[in-house]
Amino acid sequence: MELTVNGVRHDVISPPLTTLLNVLREELYVTSPKAGCEQGGCGACTVHVDGRPRRACLLPLAAVEGAEITTVEGLSEGEELSTVQAAFHEHYAAQCGFCTSGFVMAAEALVNAEPAHPVGRDEIIEALSGHVCRCTGYAKILDAVAAASRGEGSVDNEPAFASTGGEPEGGAPTKGAPA
Amino acid sequence: MGGSPIGAAEVIVAASRGEAIDAFGDGAGVTVVAGGTIVMPDITHRRRDAERVVLIGNAGMSGISSEGGRTVIGAATTLADLSDAVEPLGTCARRVADIEIREQATIGGNLCAPPGVESPRGDLQAALLVLDAQIRSAGAGGERTDPVEDVLAADGSRLVLDISIAEPEAAATATVRRPHAHAYTVMRVCAARVDGEVRIAVSGAAPRAVRLKACEAAAAGGADAATTAERALEDVTPSDDALASGWYRAKVLPVLVRDALTQLG
Numbered sequence: 001m002e003l004t005v006n007g008v009r010h011d012v013i014s015p016p017l018t019t020l021l022n023v024l025r026e027e028l029y030v031t032s033p034k035a036g037c038e039q040g041g042c043g044a045c046t047v048h049v050d051g052r053p054r055r056a057c058l059l060p061l062a063a064v065e066g067a068e069i070t071t072v073e074g075l076s077e078g079e080e081l082s083t084v085q086a087a088f089h090e091h092y093a094a095q096c097g098f099c100t101s102g103f104v105m106a107a108e109a110l111v112n113a114e115p116a117h118p119v120g121r122d123e124i125i126e127a128l129s130g131h132v133c134r135c136t137g138y139a140k141i142l143d144a145v146a147a148a149s150r151g152e153g154s155v156d157n158e159p160a161f162a163s164t165g166g167e168p169e170g171g172a173p174t175k176g177a178p179a
Numbered sequence: 180m181g182g183s184p185i186g187a188a189e190v191i192v193a194a195s196r197g198e199a200i201d202a203f204g205d206g207a208g209v210t211v212v213a214g215g216t217i218v219m220p221d222i223t224h225r226r227r228d229a230e231r232v233v234l235i236g237n238a239g240m241s242g243i244s245s246e247g248g249r250t251v252i253g254a255a256t257t258l259a260d261l262s263d264a265v266e267p268l269g270t271c272a273r274r275v276a277d278i279e280i281r282e283q284a285t286i287g288g289n290l291c292a293p294p295g296v297e298s299p300r301g302d303l304q305a306a307l308l309v310l311d312a313q314i315r316s317a318g319a320g321g322e323r324t325d326p327v328e329d330v331l332a333a334d335g336s337r338l339v340l341d342i343s344i345a346e347p348e349a350a351a352t353a354t355v356r357r358p359h360a361h362a363y364t365v366m367r368v369c370a371a372r373v374d375g376e377v378r379i380a381v382s383g384a385a386p387r388a389v390r391l392k393a394c395e396a397a398a399a400g401g402a403d404a405a406t407t408a409e410r411a412l413e414d415v416t417p418s419d420d421a422l423a424s425g426w427y428r429a430k431v432l433p434v435l436v437r438d439a440l441t442q443l444g
Contacts, residue, residue, distance in 0.1 A: 015186040017232060019223055039220035046279060053279045058219045060212065062192050063234055106279070129361035130277030 001065045005030060006074030016062035021045045023061050024071065032072035032101040036132070043131030046102035047071045053109045055130075072101045075108065084108050084145070086153030093144035095135035103131050107145045119149040185222065188229040193238040196340065202233045203338040205319040209233055211338060213240075213255045213285040216276075217292050217300065233338075240340065241285070248346060249313075254287030254339040258303075261286060266350035267369040268306040271382075274354070275302050277361045287339040290314070290330065294386030297421040302364055304331060304388030308380035309371040310344035331387050347371040351442035353435040355383075357422060365422045368435040370443045377443065379436060384417040384428050391415070394436055404440035408433040 003012045005028060014023045021038070024030040024047070036044030038057045045056040048070035075082040081089065084107045094100040110119060110127040124145045133141065147153075193199035203209055208230045212218050215236075221227035240255040243264070250265060258281040261272035275281055275289075290307065292300040304327070312327035318337035330339075350371040356362040366383035368391075377398040382388040393413035397406060417428030 015188070016190040016192075017185045017188050017222060017229060019219065038223065040216055040280060043277075043279070052282060054283060055216075055279055057223070058215050058283065060190075060215060060219060060222075060232075060234065062190050063212070063215065063236055065192075126361070127278060129359075130279050 001061060003028075003061070003065065003069060004067070005069045006071060007068075012061065014061055017060045019057050020047070020049075020059040020061060020064055020069070021056035024056060024069070030071050030073055034098055034101060036098065036102075041132075042099070043102040043106065043128075044099050046105045046131070048105055048109065051109070053106045070105075072104055075104070081153065082108065083151060083153035084111055084148040087144040087148035088141075090153070091140050091144035091147060093136065093140040099131060099133045099135075103128060103133070103141055106131055107148060110145065111149045119146065121146065124149070184225075185229060189231045190234065191232070192234045195238055196240050199233060199235045199238045199240065200317040200322075200338065200340075202231075203317060206336045206338065211235060211291075213288045214257065214283040215288075216280055216284040217288055235287075235338075236285075240287075246343065249343045250346070251341050251343045252286055253341050254290075255285045256287075257282055258284045258286065258289070261303075265310070265344065265346060267352045267371060268303065268310060268344065270352050271303045271306040271367070271369070274356075274361075274364055276363070286342060290327070290342065291335050291339060293335070295420070299365070299383035299386075299420070299422070301387060302367070302382055305367060305369040305380040305382035307342065307344065308388055308390045309350075309369045309373070309378040310347060311373050311378070313343045315340045315343070328390060345373045347373050348375070349443050351439045353438035353442070355423075355431055355435065366417075366428055366431065366435065368432070368439045370436075370439040372443060377440070379439065381411075381415060381432060381435070383422075384415050384432055386418075389415045391436065394440075398440065404437045407440055408437035411436045 001012050003010050012023055014027050021033055024033055033047050033056050034044040036042035040055045040058045046053050047056045049064055049067050084104055106128050124142055191202040193202055210229055210232045212234045213236050222229045235255055241253040244251050258272040258275050263269055289301050289303040307327045313324050314327055314330045315324045316337035316339050352367055352369050354367040355365045357365050368381045370379045379391040379394045380388055391414045393410040394407050397410050411433040417425040419425045
């Protein structure tokens with residue numbers, strides 16, 4: 001079967017009832033979608049199918065043949081993070097990161113929905129309500145998605161804190177960097 | 180734990196309603212997958228034999244139309260597409276899970292949901308009961324139409340093609356929900372007045388939705404909402420599951436019946 005993932009067409013050999021999640025992770029080594037509950041309840045496996053967020057653990061391969069699959073790996077242009085990705089970074093919206101891929105894909109669909117419109121907190125909660133996070137308590141995730149919906153990603157993708165050891169990239173040391 | 184390996188299954192992706200009917204045949208050994216939100220975990224985790232699997236999600240079996248004063252809904256119509264459906268179906272559809280699930284789950288799958296073990300399934304069944312749903316299906320003996328009560332009582336060996344529902348004069352719901360980001364339904368009473376008659380059903384009190392006929396008889400006899408509600412437990416004995424105990428459900432069901440009937444007016 002043929003599967004287009006992040007713009008790349010693959011010839012896939014997994015059996016037709018294999019879940020899209022397992023095809024992505026086990027056959028194609030696209031590992032951003034995570035195997036959480038594996039029954040559609042947690043949202044860690046969410047990817048885009050023809051631009052809409054879907055649970056990859058609930059989709060048999062045969063049902064998505066010919067579709068365009070997008071994962072987190074396909075969001076950034078080289079090293080340029082998407083607005084949602086940058087906002088998640090800027091607002092510290094991830095801790096262990098297991099749920100983050102799913103949340104990011106859900107947020108991308110919301111933030112990029114047509115027609116573009118400012119998104120209130122209730123609408124964000126509704127759109128993300130299928131996603132479970134055990135670490136963050138959700139507050140920073142909601143902040144990040146609200147910021148992204150206002151077009152507020154990080155301006156230059158410079159890290160907020162210096163890297164450990166050696167000179168920070170980009171020259172001038174930031175606050176608290178080793179001398 | 181049975182279940183054949185996923186690789187051994189014969190998988191047919193139906194591209195039309197006719198192909199779906201042919202592939203289904205008499206249904207022996209066939210698993211139908213529409214949205215897959217209920218069936219796929221059972222297949223993936225080998226709780227269900229996957230000998231011959233027919234995928235009908237792209238077989239042109241979705242869509243909503245009008246026929247002779249009734250609304251006809253294709254079996255593969257997603258719950259998201261039913262958000263604005265006639266009440267109480269619209270409320271039931273909007274309150275299932277989250278948007279990602281609702282854009283994939285179908286009304287046919289919801290109707291055919293095997294009884295839940297740990298929690299209720301088939302949130303739309305009570306709405307279909309009060310809207311006098313007629314189910315067109317294919318299978319052994321060819322196509323036929325059955326009332327939804329018969330389909331819910333049967334063993335699920337037919338392919339649901341479409342569902343037609345009445346236009347009610349009034350409709351109401353009363354729900355117990357469990358708090359969550361998308362507060363999900365523990366138990367819901369649906370009520371509707373169709374052709375002057377009050378119909379009442381409950382989902383989440385039993386493995387499948389149940390019509391509360393004793394309540395309907397009381398209402399038809401002119402009893403008020405509170406008096407009618409006292410008969411709620413004559414047609415169902417609620418059971419325990421992970422969401423609520425049978426005892427709790429039995430306490431709450433008459434309250435929901437009273438509330439729904441009061442709203443119905």
